Amino acid sequence: MLSPSDLIHLPYTRDLTETGIAYALRSLTNTFIRAGSSPYDKLRRIVANVAVELAFRRYLSEQNIPFDVKGATPFTNPDRYDVSLGGRRCDIKSFLISYREQISEMKRNPNVLLKAPALVPSDQNAAEGHLDSDIYLFAFLSSLIAAAQEDLKKAIGAGQPHYLVHVMPDSWARPAAWTPLGALVLKSEAEEGITLELGGQVEAREMRPLEVEVPPRTRVEIQNDFYSLVYIHIKTQPGSRIGIRCSQRNELHLIGALEWGNIWVYGMNVLLTGFLTREEFNRKARPVPEGTRVFQYEKTRTKNLAVPVSELKPLHELLERIKESNQ
Template identity: 60%
Template sequence: MLTPTDILRLPYTADLTEGGIAYALRSLNYSFDRAGSSPYDRLRRVVASVAVELAFRRYLSQNNIPFEVKAAAPFTDRERYDVALGGRRCDVKSYLISHRAQIAEMRRDPSILLNAPALVPADQHAGDGHLRNDLYIFGFLAGLIAASQADLKKAIETKQPHYLVHAMPEAWRKPASWNPLGALTLKSDSAEELLIEINGQDEAREMKREVISLPPKTKVKVDESFYSISSVHIRRVAEARVGIHCDAIKEAHVIQPAEWGNIWVYGMEIFLAGYLSYEDFGQRAAALAPNSKVFQYEHTRVKNLALPVSSLKAMQKLFKDASHST
């Protein structure tokens, strides 16, 4: 049984969020829109998840714990690389805790995490590509978000970082045919110059990025050869709409001022709770129905497999085993 002292507490730094954002933007090229869900909620979850993985790798490096980085298994996202300890692939399952009261409580008394469930979506666990000795590692990220316009305004007023992005529609992100989009035309109705960063892919499906300066109320033509455009990013809040048009898509896409999402995660601390092998977890976990209220979520969106965090094994045991296996 896990004890509170077994929970590993890792410091949080802004570069973890930056790394998470870089991955989240790439993931837009492959992700599918879930009906009724906000792409910005999903992007913030990706940012938080990748931040925890990066912090985990940093901890391993700083403590001279030997590990490998392997190309992603089929059950993880494309372009993702997994840590392997002692030859065993690690699938880090982490949960963003963004309610202030919960954050204060878990930082004051991490033992409350022992009663939380360790969750794995049932369809992911049942998917192809797992080996019986693969590892699930469970973690919690204590961090705030500024998703609403009011919270974003407060963050800007207090000189907190932010990252404003607009996820493009699927016709732009994943065009039906892989051909150049042709010349782009952009226009900002703002009263001041607006710098806009276009993110997409080239012919070889490599990430392509272009930063454009948009003078007030002036059309700007861009001849860069994008094959898809997944998102656009601005460095300050847009007070007016922005339009983007390409030769390959008949209708221009217009972005209203409220249609930018702040995907910055204001992380405070990471808690790595424990681990269990894929086989052990599958044998011991119970099914948890969708719409269940748990420590991590007001209601779960999908069917999960769950067991108490207190049933996990301590991370230090895993590190010790990894060191002895080399």
């Protein structure tokens, strides 16, 4: 049984979010976004997941605990395994907690986490390629977000970082015909020049960024090697529309001033709870139907399996064994 003293607190630094954003954008073409859901919510969750994984790796290094990183570069699949402990895959299931009330409660009373469910999506658990000896490790990231326009304005006004992205529609990001986009024409209705980063795939489907300066109220033609255009990043909050045209495909896409998502994650604290092997988890787990309210979510988006966090094994026991076996 887990107790509050078994929880491991990790510090959060800005570069964890920066690394998570780079990963999320480069893996965007491989990211499944459910119909009707916000791509920006999904991107923030990926940023958070990557940040937790990197914080965990740093902790292992600081504690002189040997680990391997499998297939960490190039970034391709946001759901793949990276960390290997003692020769076993370590699948980190992390949960982003962004409500102030919950964050305060976790700080004031860590016992609340012990009552939370350690969730694994049923389809992921049943996917091919898993071994019973694989490790499920569960973590919680306390972090504010600034998704709403009002919150974003407050963050910018307070000098907080932000990262605004517009995810392009499938006709641009996943075109049916894999042919060059050709020259792109950009125009901003702003009174000042803006800097954009276009993220797209070249012929070999490698993601590449391209920085573009767009003067005020002037069409600018951009030569590029893109076969798809996946996202556009703007460095400052726009006050007007931006248009992009692909003459080769006779497509025009207009981006309204409010059609940008802030995917910056304002992380505060990472809490590593405990672990179970996949075999142990499956033995203890109970099904959680889609649409169930749990500590982590107002409604679960998919079917899950769950074990109470209190029934996980303390992580320090696993890490000490690995450390001793390598001495």
